[in-house]
Amino acid sequence: MTEKTVTRAQLSEAVYHEVGLSRSESADLVEAVLDRIAHGLVRGEAVKISSFGSFSVRQKGRRIGRNPKTGQEVPILPRRVLVFRPSHLLKNHINNGGKAR
Amino acid sequence: MTKSELIAHLAVTNPHLYQRDIERIVTTVFAEIADALARGDRVELRGFGAFSVKRRPARVGRNPRSGEAVQVSEKRVPFFKTGKELRERLNSGNAQAGAARSAAPSAGG
Numbered sequence: 651m652t653e654k655t656v657t658r659a660q661l662s663e664a665v666y667h668e669v670g671l672s673r674s675e676s677a678d679l680v681e682a683v684l685d686r687i688a689h690g691l692v693r694g695e696a697v698k699i700s701s702f703g704s705f706s707v708r709q710k711g712r713r714i715g716r717n718p719k720t721g722q723e724v725p726i727l728p729r730r731v732l733v734f735r736p737s738h739l740l741k742n743h744i745n746n747g748g749k750a751r
Numbered sequence: 752m753t754k755s756e757l758i759a760h761l762a763v764t765n766p767h768l769y770q771r772d773i774e775r776i777v778t779t780v781f782a783e784i785a786d787a788l789a790r791g792d793r794v795e796l797r798g799f800g801a802f803s804v805k806r807r808p809a810r811v812g813r814n815p816r817s818g819e820a821v822q823v824s825e826k827r828v829p830f831f832k833t834g835k836e837l838r839e840r841l842n843s844g845n846a847q848a849g850a851a852r853s854a855a856p857s858a859g860g
Contacts, residue, residue: 656787656794664783669772679765679776684799686760690752692840697752702781703829707841730841732800734831744789744804744827 691732703736788829798836805830 662677671679687705690697696706707730715726736744758777762770784794784802794802804827812823833841 654787654790654792656783656792658796660787661780661783661796665776665779668779669775671768671772676776679761679773680780682761682764683757683777683780684796686757687752688799688837688840691837695752697757699754699757699781702754702785705831732831732833732837732841734800734802734829736829740785740788740829743785744829 694730699737701737701739703734703740706733706735707731708733791827796834798834800834800837801832803830803832804828 658677658680661680662673665671665680666673666676669676687697691705691707694707696704698704710729710731712728713726715724716722717724754777758770758773761773761777762768765773787794788802788804791804793804807826807828809825810823812821813819814821
């Protein structure tokens with residue numbers, strides 16, 4: 651169970667091997683994919699990636715929170731949060747597809 | 752926005768690439784993330800967010816229809832935590848964002 655962290659570098663490397671682009675262009679394209687998704691989400695759009703999952707933006711109302719250390723009440727302002735819902739395919743892949751077990 | 756709309760947009764902003772290649776790029780990015788999670792790895796994309804796998808221990812569940820107790824085995828579920836920069840972008844200029852959101856449904860689908 652050695653847990654590793656995958657970053658943009660590995661994603662770019664995978665794209666580099668998959669498509670006949672240079673390494674730097676592969677990196678740019680990975681960035682463009684993430685940028686475009688973020689751009690849609692910031693506009694309040696949901697982003698659905700079939701067989702992977704969907705990202706959606708949820709509006710949260712104002713509520714009263716509490717500082718757990720001091721017990722003092724603090725208002726939590728209305729804000730938007732991002733929610734990721736994995737597709738069934740992704741969930742199954744994670745539970746059965748892992749070659750480790 | 753769907754995956755095909757994402758691909759279509761990237762095709763417009765990268766006219767020197769074949770649409771076929773753009774499809775492969777987008778598919779590869781998500782396949783790599785999915786494979787990493789299947790291995791139990793974490794995927795950290797600074798500014799965007801991080802994908803990780805959480806373990807849900809085995810438990811005794813209940814069939815809601817019959818009330819019967821059933822053993823539910825341990826499972827792993829993917830989890831996404833929004834990155835700091837994206838979280839801030841979602842909440843900067845909240846007023847316009849809210850207005851855009853209420854105007855959006857006609858344009859959405």
